[in-house]
Structure formats: C-alpha cells, structure tokens
Amino acid sequence: MLEGLPPNGASHVMRVDAPEGEARAIAEFLGESFDPAEVATSAFEIENRAEGSGWAVEVYFGEEPDEDMVRELVAIVSPAAAAAAAFSTLDRKDWVAASLEGLAPVAVGPFIVHGSHDRGAVGPNRIGIEIEAALAFGTGHHGTTKGCLAAIVAFGKKRRPAHTLDIGTGTGVLAMAAARLFHEPVVASDIDRVAVATARVNAQANHAAAPIHFLHAPGLSNGVFRRRGPYDLVLANILLAPLKLIARPLARLVAPGGTVVLSGLLPSHANAALAAYRAQGLYLVRRRTIEGWVTLELTADAGRPHRR
Incomplete structure (x- = not known):
C-alpha cells in the first residue's frame, strides 16, 4: 500500500494534531519533500475525547530526522503546527499499534475498515475488514x-x-x-x-x-x-x-x-x-x-x- 513500511528496528515519528485542512496539507507537503522510500506520511481523523473528532499527521522516518529542518517545513504550511509537533522513537513492534490508537472506523460503500476495538461498529449488511497492529501499513x-x-x-x-x-x-x-x-x-x-x-x-x-x-x-x-x-x-x-x-x-x-x-x-x-x-x-x-x-x-x- 502507499502509506509504506517503516524500516527494520526503530522508527522515528513526528506527530502533530491539526485541523483537517492543515493536516492534509502538511502530510502532502512532507510526502513530496522526502524520498518516499525513506519516509511515510499519513493524515487521518482521530477521536478526541475532550473536543470530539479531530485530525492528526504522522510522519515515519527511516533515519533519525533533523527536527529543526522538519519543523521549518511544517511551518511553511502551519507555524502553529510546527511549534506543536512532537518527535519520538518507536520499536518496530509498537509503531503500527501507536498509529491505530484513536482511529475511527472507515466506511466506504458496504465496507467498514476497523481495528479490533471497533468490531461493534460493523452493522448488519456491512462487510467488516479488521486491520490490527502488524508490520505492514494500510489501515x-x-x-x-x-x-x-x-x-x-x-x-x-x-x-x-x-x-x-x-x-x-x-x-x-x-x-x-x-x-x-x-x-x-x-x-x-x-x-x-x-x-x-x-x-x-x-x-x-x-x-x-x-x-x-x-x-x-x-x-x-x-x-x-x-x-x-x-x-x-x-x-x-x-x-x-x-x-x-x-x-x-x-x-x-x-x-x-x-x-x-x-x-x-x-x-x-x-x-x-x-x-x-x-x-x-x-x-x-x-x-x-x-x-x-x-x-x-x-x-x-x-x-x-x-x-x-
């Protein structure tokens, strides 16, 4: 799938919450700014318990990124998001689990793509496809x-x-x-x-x-x-x-x-x-x-x- 596969070993990730339009723009801009073989980007809707639904951007890097440079790129789209961006390191076994946290089920036609935590979201006459934490990305x-x-x-x-x-x-x-x-x-x-x-x-x-x-x-x-x-x-x-x-x-x-x-x-x-x-x-x-x-x-x- 397009979203890619972070490298063996540890994955370096940048995450920031942003309004939908900014999140999409940040993901697309960073996706065009780096080699797609080394960097995977995703913008997705999240469940924000305090404020309802929102959006987040996650960017996975094959090597430890230059945080200042990444913030400068994000700032071209949104200075506020650049200031709020958080960088961390995930073990390979944990990176997909982290990316799935808070993801709402996706409904397209009869299909409901969901994690195990949302099995109850699959109604009658719908086709549920459960994607759980694994080593390939594509939720x-x-x-x-x-x-x-x-x-x-x-x-x-x-x-x-x-x-x-x-x-x-x-x-x-x-x-x-x-x-x-x-x-x-x-x-x-x-x-x-x-x-x-x-x-x-x-x-x-x-x-x-x-x-x-x-x-x-x-x-x-x-x-x-x-x-x-x-x-x-x-x-x-x-x-x-x-x-x-x-x-x-x-x-x-x-x-x-x-x-x-x-x-x-x-x-x-x-x-x-x-x-x-x-x-x-x-x-x-x-x-x-x-x-x-x-x-x-x-x-x-x-x-x-x-x-x-």
Missing part, C-alpha cells in the same frame, strides 16, 4: 485506499469480476475487500515479504483467505500472474514511478473490457500515469480525488484481442 484511512475501495464498489454495481489482481497489497485490505464482496479468485502481490506475510494473516483473521493467492513478487514477471489471469479488475495502489514501469506488463494481464484502478497519485502525477496507460490501450473512465490523492479508473478496449 484504510488513507485517501488512496478509500479511492480504491470506492472503485471496487463501483465495479461491483456493474458486474462481478472472474479474477481480480491487487498489486502492492500491503495489509491486504483491497484484496480482502474484493474477495469478501465478489467471492471470486484474487491474486495479491507485494514487493515486500513482510507485507505478504502480514496480508495473509489478516486475510485468515477476516475469513477471506480462501479466494486469495498471495505472492511475493517484484514487478509482474512471475508466471503466476499470467497463469491466473486475465483479470477483469486490477488494483494498483502504489506510486507514479512503479505504476509507469509496470504499465506494459499490466496491460497484457487485463481481460478485454476489464477495469484498472490506479492510485497513490498526487494530482500533479495523474496525467503522467494516464499517458503511460493510454499508450497501452487503457482509457480513463473516472477520476476520484480524496484527501488530496487521485484514484484513476481505466478500462481496456473490449474490441482489442487479449495478448497472452
């Missing part, structure tokens, strides 16, 4: 994940996919959503072995493991992708650079008339992603912007022959 609170969940719901209103592919599965939340909604086979891959192991455990806990084939694979060259395709629905919630790199092999895996969902894109990156996939015969159907992140829904030309 459903990020705008990219919400955009992909919305795209899954929209696809389901038209038809049921015979096969779904989730590239960059992270905690497995999108793979589980597709498996629980459609009850059809899903292939879920990730470049990170820890993410794959975590996603598999999450799927078992959510009674969604049976339809999902988990795969540790960088890129799409593994023969499993071809053998289990073609795919009517492809979900790729990663980043612009890898999205562009996999455009050609991904297009070869899409069934005629299939849907491809691309996310992990800032508004300034969306056109570059569209150009890469348009060159492979995939065309824009819908563009969603949620919390400053863009999700693109593309369709394969039903008239072209599928290339095995």
Whole structure:
C-alpha cells in the first residue's frame, strides 16, 4: 500500500494534531519533500475525547530526522503546527499499534475498515475488514485506499469480476475487500515479504483467505500472474514511478473490457500515469480525488484481442 513500511528496528515519528485542512496539507507537503522510500506520511481523523473528532499527521522516518529542518517545513504550511509537533522513537513492534490508537472506523460503500476495538461498529449488511497492529501499513484511512475501495464498489454495481489482481497489497485490505464482496479468485502481490506475510494473516483473521493467492513478487514477471489471469479488475495502489514501469506488463494481464484502478497519485502525477496507460490501450473512465490523492479508473478496449 502507499502509506509504506517503516524500516527494520526503530522508527522515528513526528506527530502533530491539526485541523483537517492543515493536516492534509502538511502530510502532502512532507510526502513530496522526502524520498518516499525513506519516509511515510499519513493524515487521518482521530477521536478526541475532550473536543470530539479531530485530525492528526504522522510522519515515519527511516533515519533519525533533523527536527529543526522538519519543523521549518511544517511551518511553511502551519507555524502553529510546527511549534506543536512532537518527535519520538518507536520499536518496530509498537509503531503500527501507536498509529491505530484513536482511529475511527472507515466506511466506504458496504465496507467498514476497523481495528479490533471497533468490531461493534460493523452493522448488519456491512462487510467488516479488521486491520490490527502488524508490520505492514494500510489501515484504510488513507485517501488512496478509500479511492480504491470506492472503485471496487463501483465495479461491483456493474458486474462481478472472474479474477481480480491487487498489486502492492500491503495489509491486504483491497484484496480482502474484493474477495469478501465478489467471492471470486484474487491474486495479491507485494514487493515486500513482510507485507505478504502480514496480508495473509489478516486475510485468515477476516475469513477471506480462501479466494486469495498471495505472492511475493517484484514487478509482474512471475508466471503466476499470467497463469491466473486475465483479470477483469486490477488494483494498483502504489506510486507514479512503479505504476509507469509496470504499465506494459499490466496491460497484457487485463481481460478485454476489464477495469484498472490506479492510485497513490498526487494530482500533479495523474496525467503522467494516464499517458503511460493510454499508450497501452487503457482509457480513463473516472477520476476520484480524496484527501488530496487521485484514484484513476481505466478500462481496456473490449474490441482489442487479449495478448497472452
């Protein structure tokens, strides 16, 4: 998933509470200011017992950050937030648990993504997806994940996919959503072995493991992708650079008339992603912007022959 995985050992984190608009702006600005391979950012709604709901920003660093420099960057968006920012160090086993504290359940269509502390929030006729503290990040609170969940719901209103592919599965939340909604086979891959192991455990806990084939694979060259395709629905919630790199092999895996969902894109990156996939015969159907992140829904030309 986009939100990333902090490094082995300790994680350095900056956290600050801020109004919703400032929180989103801070997360986006810091996300653009650092290497995404070294820094993971998230803005999310929190439960503030004294004042009701609020928002927070958390930024995880692979190395101990220069606190003065980070505060200067935050101050460009909000001087008040820069002054209030707090820095700390978390053990690897604790960092996700800390990030989940106070997170409200996320509702998208029939899906309710929640932690174990909010199991009671899943009402009748809803699909609960429980994401507990683990070693991969992806709780459903990020705008990219919400955009992909919305795209899954929209696809389901038209038809049921015979096969779904989730590239960059992270905690497995999108793979589980597709498996629980459609009850059809899903292939879920990730470049990170820890993410794959975590996603598999999450799927078992959510009674969604049976339809999902988990795969540790960088890129799409593994023969499993071809053998289990073609795919009517492809979900790729990663980043612009890898999205562009996999455009050609991904297009070869899409069934005629299939849907491809691309996310992990800032508004300034969306056109570059569209150009890469348009060159492979995939065309824009819908563009969603949620919390400053863009999700693109593309369709394969039903008239072209599928290339095995």
